[in-house]
Amino acid sequence: MEDKKNILIKQARIVDPYLDRDLVSDLFISRGKIEKISGHIEKRDNTEVIEGKQLVVCPGFIDMHVHLRDPGDEMEEDIASGIKAALAGGFTAIACMPNTRPPIDNPYLIDYIKDKAKIHDFSLLPVAAMTKGLKGKQITEMGLLAEHGAVAFSDDGYCVQDSRNMYEIMRYSRQINSLLILHEEDNQFSEGGLVHEGYYSNKFGLEGISPLGEELIIARDIMLAEKTGARIHITHLSSAKSVQLIREAKKNGINISCDVTPHHLYFNHSCLDKLDTNLKVKPPIRDEQDQKALIEGIKDGTIDAVASDHAPHLLEEKNTTLRDAAFGAIGMETSFKASFSKLCIQEKMNLVDLLKLFTLGPAQILKISPPTVKEKQIANLVILDIKSKNKVMPEFISKSSNCPFMGQNLTGQVLYTINNGKLCYKRE
Amino acid sequence: MLAGSSLLRIDDLEPGDVEQILHNTDSFVEVLERKVKKVPALRGKTVANIFFEPSTRTKNSFEIAAKRLSADTINFSSSTSSLKKGESITDTINTIIAMKVNLLVIRHGHSGVLNFLSDRIDLPIINAGDGKNQHPTQALLDLYTIRQKFSQVEGLKVGIVGDYLNSRVARSNVDLFQKMGMEVTVVAPSMFLPGDIKVTKARVAGSIDDIIHKVDVLYMLRMQLERQDRKFYPSIREYNRFLSLNSKRMTAMKKNSMVMHPGPVNRGIEISEELMERITTDKQLANKVFIQKQVTHGVAVRMALLYLILS
Numbered sequence: 017m018e019d020k021k022n023i024l025i026k027q028a029r030i031v032d033p034y035l036d037r038d039l040v041s042d043l044f045i046s047r048g049k050i051e052k053i054s055g056h057i058e059k060r061d062n063t064e065v066i067e068g069k070q071l072v073v074c075p076g077f078i079d080m081h082v083h084l085r086d087p088g089d090e091m092e093e094d095i096a097s098g099i100k101a102a103l104a105g106g107f108t109a110i111a112c113m114p115n116t117r118p119p120i121d122n123p124y125l126i127d128y129i130k131d132k133a134k135i136h137d138f139s140l141l142p143v144a145a146m147t148k149g150l151k152g153k154q155i156t157e158m159g160l161l162a163e164h165g166a167v168a169f170s171d172d173g174y175c176v177q178d179s180r181n182m183y184e185i186m187r188y189s190r191q192i193n194s195l196l197i198l199h200e201e202d203n204q205f206s207e208g209g210l211v212h213e214g215y216y217s218n219k220f221g222l223e224g225i226s227p228l229g230e231e232l233i234i235a236r237d238i239m240l241a242e243k244t245g246a247r248i249h250i251t252h253l254s255s256a257k258s259v260q261l262i263r264e265a266k267k268n269g270i271n272i273s274c275d276v277t278p279h280h281l282y283f284n285h286s287c288l289d290k291l292d293t294n295l296k297v298k299p300p301i302r303d304e305q306d307q308k309a310l311i312e313g314i315k316d317g318t319i320d321a322v323a324s325d326h327a328p329h330l331l332e333e334k335n336t337t338l339r340d341a342a343f344g345a346i347g348m349e350t351s352f353k354a355s356f357s358k359l360c361i362q363e364k365m366n367l368v369d370l371l372k373l374f375t376l377g378p379a380q381i382l383k384i385s386p387p388t389v390k391e392k393q394i395a396n397l398v399i400l401d402i403k404s405k406n407k408v409m410p411e412f413i414s415k416s417s418n419c420p421f422m423g424q425n426l427t428g429q430v431l432y433t434i435n436n437g438k439l440c441y442k443r444e
Numbered sequence: 445m446l447a448g449s450s451l452l453r454i455d456d457l458e459p460g461d462v463e464q465i466l467h468n469t470d471s472f473v474e475v476l477e478r479k480v481k482k483v484p485a486l487r488g489k490t491v492a493n494i495f496f497e498p499s500t501r502t503k504n505s506f507e508i509a510a511k512r513l514s515a516d517t518i519n520f521s522s523s524t525s526s527l528k529k530g531e532s533i534t535d536t537i538n539t540i541i542a543m544k545v546n547l548l549v550i551r552h553g554h555s556g557v558l559n560f561l562s563d564r565i566d567l568p569i570i571n572a573g574d575g576k577n578q579h580p581t582q583a584l585l586d587l588y589t590i591r592q593k594f595s596q597v598e599g600l601k602v603g604i605v606g607d608y609l610n611s612r613v614a615r616s617n618v619d620l621f622q623k624m625g626m627e628v629t630v631v632a633p634s635m636f637l638p639g640d641i642k643v644t645k646a647r648v649a650g651s652i653d654d655i656i657h658k659v660d661v662l663y664m665l666r667m668q669l670e671r672q673d674r675k676f677y678p679s680i681r682e683y684n685r686f687l688s689l690n691s692k693r694m695t696a697m698k699k700n701s702m703v704m705h706p707g708p709v710n711r712g713i714e715i716s717e718e719l720m721e722r723i724t725t726d727k728q729l730a731n732k733v734f735i736q737k738q739v740t741h742g743v744a745v746r747m748a749l750l751y752l753i754l755s
Contacts (some may be wrong), residue, residue, distance in 0.1 A: 154675075155635075157682040159651075184676040187634035191650045243639075 021064050022046045023439060024057060028068025028399065032075060033372040034388040043073060045395040048437030053391055064439060066432065070403060074371050075387030076108025076396035076435065078378040079348055080141075080275060081172070081197070081251050081323035087128065088117025093328040093415050095132040098348075099140065101326070101414035103441040105348035106374075106398035106430040109139035111197075111382060114150070115173035121145035121156045126164040137436055139396075141167040141382060143197060146185050152176040155185055159192050167382050170197035172251065175233055177203055182237065186246035195382065197249045198237055200258070201299070205229025210338055212254075212300040216288040222338060225300050227255035234258050238265045241272060249381055250274040252325050254299035256309030263318045273381045275321040276310050278354035279345060279420045283307070287420075293334045293341035294420045297325070311363055314373065321377035324351040328416030345420045349412055354421055356402065356428035367402065399432040446752040450569040452558045453578040454619035462587070462624065468748035469588050469741070475512065476744055486515035489754050492545040494537065495572070496522040496552040501707060501739065502572050502581075506549045509746035515754070518545065533557070534564055541567055546754055550574075555612075568753050570746075576610050576668075582706055583616035585745040587624060589738050590661055593702055598625035603655040604646070605631040605687055606665030606714060609638060613706045614665055618646050629655050631687065635676035651686045656696045664689055664705045664714040683713060690716040694729065703733045 023045040030053065031038050042057040043050060059065055084098040085091075093101075095112075102110045112129065114120030120129070126142050133140030144166035148154040150173065158169060169189060175198070176182045189196050206225045211217050213224025234250055238261060241248045253259060253276050265272045279297060284307040287295050295301060313319040327344025334341050347354075352374065359365040379386040387396055406429055408421045433441035446461055457465075475483055491510040495503050503519070510517045520540060537548065548569045550558060555575030562569055573579040591597050602621050608614045608630050621628050628646040630637070631654065641648050649655055656662070667683070677683065684690075689703065697703075711717045723730050 148678075155678045157678040157685075159633075159678075159682050159686050163685075180674070181676075184635050187639075191634045 021062055021439070022060060023064050023066065023395075023434065024059055025066045025068045025073055025399065028071045028073040030073045030389050031368055031371055032389040033368050033376045034075065034386045035390060036368070037389070038368060043389070045434065045437050048394060050389065050391050050393050050395045053389070066399065068399070070401065071431065072367070072400040072402055073389060074398055074400065075375045075389055076398055076433065077106045077352065077374040078382070078387065079105070079107045079110045079324050079326065079351065080321055080378040080382060082110045082112050082326040082348065083115065083328065083344070084112045085328055086116060086132070087125070091415070092330055095129065095140065096136065097413070097415045099133065099136045099138045101346075101348045101412065102138075103433045103435060104413045104430065105324075105351050106400070106433050107348060108387070108396035108433065108435045109141060109384070110348070111141040111143050111167060113143055113170060113172045114145040119145045119150045121148050121150070123157065123160045123164040126161060126166055130165055141384070143168045143170050143172070145169065146171045146196065147176060147181070150174050152178060152181065155181070155188060158188055158194060162192055162194050166194070167384070168195040168197050168249070170199065170251070172197060172199045175199050175201040175203070179236060179240070183240050183244065186240050186244040186248070190244050190246045195247050195249055197251050199251055200230045200233040200237065202229040202232050205232075209300070210296065211288055212285045212302045214285055214303050216285045220288070220291065227257060227302060227306065230255055230299055231257045231261060234261050238270055238272065241270050242268070245271065247271045251323065252277050252280065252299060253310060253313070253319065254280055254302050254306060256306045259309045259313040259318055263313070263316070266318065273320040274318070275323040275378075276314065276319050277325045278322060278347060278351050278358070281307070281310055281314070281322075282354050282358045283420065291338055292420070293336065293338055294345055294418045294422065296338055296341050296343055297327075297345050297420070298343040311359070314359065315365065320373070320381060322351065322355050322373040323378070324348050326414075328414055329418045330416065334418045345418055346412065346414050346416050347419075349414065350408060350419060350421045350426070352400070352430060353406070353426040353428040354424070357426045361427050395434050395437040397434040398430055399434075401429045401431050402427070404429040446749075447755070448568060449753060450562055451580050451749065451753075452562060452569065452571045454580050454583055454616050454623065457580075457623075459623060462584070462620070464752065465584055465745065465748050466588055466591060468752060469744045472512075472744040472747040472751075473741065475747070476740065482512050482514060484514045485751050486510070486513040486754055489515040489547070490518065490545040491515050491547050491549060491750060492518050492520065492540050494520045494540060494548055494550045496533070496550070497573070499551055499572070502551065505739070505742045506572060506746055509743050509750055512743070513747055513750055515750065518543070533561065537561060537565060541565065547750065570749060570753070573612055575612065577612050577615065579612040579616045581742070581746055581749065582613050583620040584749070585738055585742040586617055586663070586704060586706075587620055588741045588745055589704065589734050590702070592737075592741070593734070594660065600626045600660045601658055602626050602628045602661040602663060603631055603652070603659040604628060604663045604665060605652055605689075607636040607668045608632045608644065608665065609636045610668035611665050617663065618644065622646070629659070631655055633677060633686065652689070652693060656693050657698065660698060660701050662689065662697065662701065662703050664703065666706055666708070667710050667713050680713060684716070688714060688716055689719060691719050691722060694719060694732070697732070701732065704738060705735045707735055707739065709735065
């Protein structure tokens with residue numbers, strides 16, 4: 017961590033999806049803010065100079081779906097290590113999910129998270145539970161939780177099975193003007209399932225998880241949102257039909273948004289051939305058609321954000337059979353490069369459009385001020401090398417290393433992250 | 445004209461009827477102030493109080509109202525009735541009618557049951573509360589209480605706070621207050637409102653703080669724990685934060701405003717324990733709170749109704 021130093025970035029490509037700006041320029045940061053953006057800026061005393069040629073400077077990323085395991089499972093991750101991992105991935109704001117132990121269903125736990133984040137001067141956005149103990153039954157004190165600083169509500173990891181309850185949650189969230197982040201899963205279709213129900217689940221005799229379980233609940237929640245006017249966000253989409261349902265809902269004026277994980281974009285179920293437990297995630301990585309539909313959903317604007325669903329696990333929780341392994345994968349440190357490799361390199365997507373999914377998209381969903389590279393703004397920036405080719409090695413800043421991209425050759429690298437004007441991450 | 449008619453819901457009343465009831469109530473309030481609180485107006489008449497649901501306040505209020513008018517009363521409550529033996533409501537009512545009574549005061553747990561009965565019975569009925577539907581005499585006594593304070597009720601701003609969905613008091617009051625030209629805002633969380641909130645006929649707000657400094661009348665509803673099919677509301681703590689009346693909020697009210705509650709108050713829910721205690725000792729506060737007055741006016745209003753229907 018470097019402090020109180022000015023930062024001068026020389027001749028970098030500045031890409032700002034919010035201002036729709038893409039130019040080569042110098043950029044000077046002083047006292048936490050972007051003081052100047054101009055063709056040529058002289059170096060001053062006490063200034064760290066970053067040679068920006070061939071590099072991209074863009075607004076700090078926002079990851080709207082992260083599990084920090086704090087409180088309760090700090091061996092896997094805690095708020096401090098999670099923030100460090102976020103910075104290494106280029107994130108200057110993350111939303112942490114409430115399925116901790118105890119779950120974040122009480123205002124004092126929101127205070128706990130915010131206090132811990134304050135130490136690190138980092139924008140940690142707590143998401144609170146929709147139901148007490150994430151049990152899908154009793155609605156939480158959403159009004160109080162929102163007052164304490166919950167940016168949204170979610171029972172992520174679980175799904176409220178009781179439709180009437182979901183209806184009341186939506187009505188209340190609408191009344192207090194809060195966002196619901198929904199993990200969509202009909203337990204009747206997923207119970208006991210390990211991987212996507214398809215060719216590979218059949219090949220290996222693994223219990224399958226049908227996409228129907230996700231699609232039915234999405235259809236239900238779209239209807240409930242239409243009736244209640246609630247603002248809903250469907251997280252970690254996995255199937256073609258889910259994308260289609262949301263596309264239609266958006267056309268019909270429903271207040272709905274959605275995100276996808278880098279691993280659902282990068283892989284399809286053929287990756288199961290290696291039976292790698294790091295690819296055991298929920299919802300499961302589905303077939304080629306689903307993968308294609310997710311990419312299509314990104315391209316046509318149906319999908320609003322990329323979110324890592326960073327889910328750290330101990331080695332012993334993954335170093336076992338597929339059946340016994342925990343669901344989930346870490347993702348913050350590889351989120352950008354995996355998405356960039358898939359979408360910009362393979363699918364020829366424009367960099368600005370990709371960056372929108374990491375900045376403007378999540379900011380608009382969470383209703384926080386959009387990150388931007390503008391004079392007088394707090395300097396939350398990422399400096400990227402989009403030419404760099406690198407193999408993902410088992411070295412992570414996160415406490416856990418259950419990374420599905422291990423061994424993959426990816427393009428793009430976060431070199432520096434500037435958080436509140438300070439150089440908080442520098443790739444060694 | 446109210447003579448010989450029933451009162452099942454507020455919609456049964458024309459503004460002229462309401463005026464007539466309130467005007468007569470004035471006289472009976474005066475009667476209740478006398479040493480001998482009895483007039484011979486309904487001597488020889490019999491009023492049957494038929495309560496298919498537990499009630500203390502309303503039942504006593506009706507009974508005392510009838511007795512103050514020198515009417516005879518019979519009391520029936522379902523826990524001691526033949527209903528347990530499988531007798532139908534209509535049979536029960538007809539048996540009571542066969543005893544040559546003149547008027548039925550009925551309370552029942554099912555919304556709309558009185559419409560069903562009134563189609564089958566040729567005798568005036570006063571609704572003493574049916575399910576979540578209506579409680580017209582409560583609305584009339586509330587209106588009377590407001591009018592005693594403000595004289596002119598038209599244009600007054602009223603906030604009705606709490607469990608609207610399950611409250612017959614709220615429904616009757618919204619109907620009557622709007623009929624009399626008051627501006628009503630219902631303050632309730634979504635789970636205490638109907639699915640389509642447009643059907644509430646009133647404005648809707650989510651927090652008592654949205655209206656506390658604007659209203660002339662703050663009407664705190666009773667939390668209807670017994671009537672909630674499923675408990676969707678998160679907690680008492682959440683209720684306290686967004687819906688309860690406490691000293692701090694009371695201070696934010698307009699100088700010349702009033703607080704009402706149909707009773708009995710769930711202390712610590714609708715009104716904080718600390719405020720309830722302060723009301724007993726602080727005269728200035730007590731002057732704002734009309735809960736006891738409502739009870740007194742309840743007897744007078746019911747006397748007026750019985751008198752107008754039976755005389």
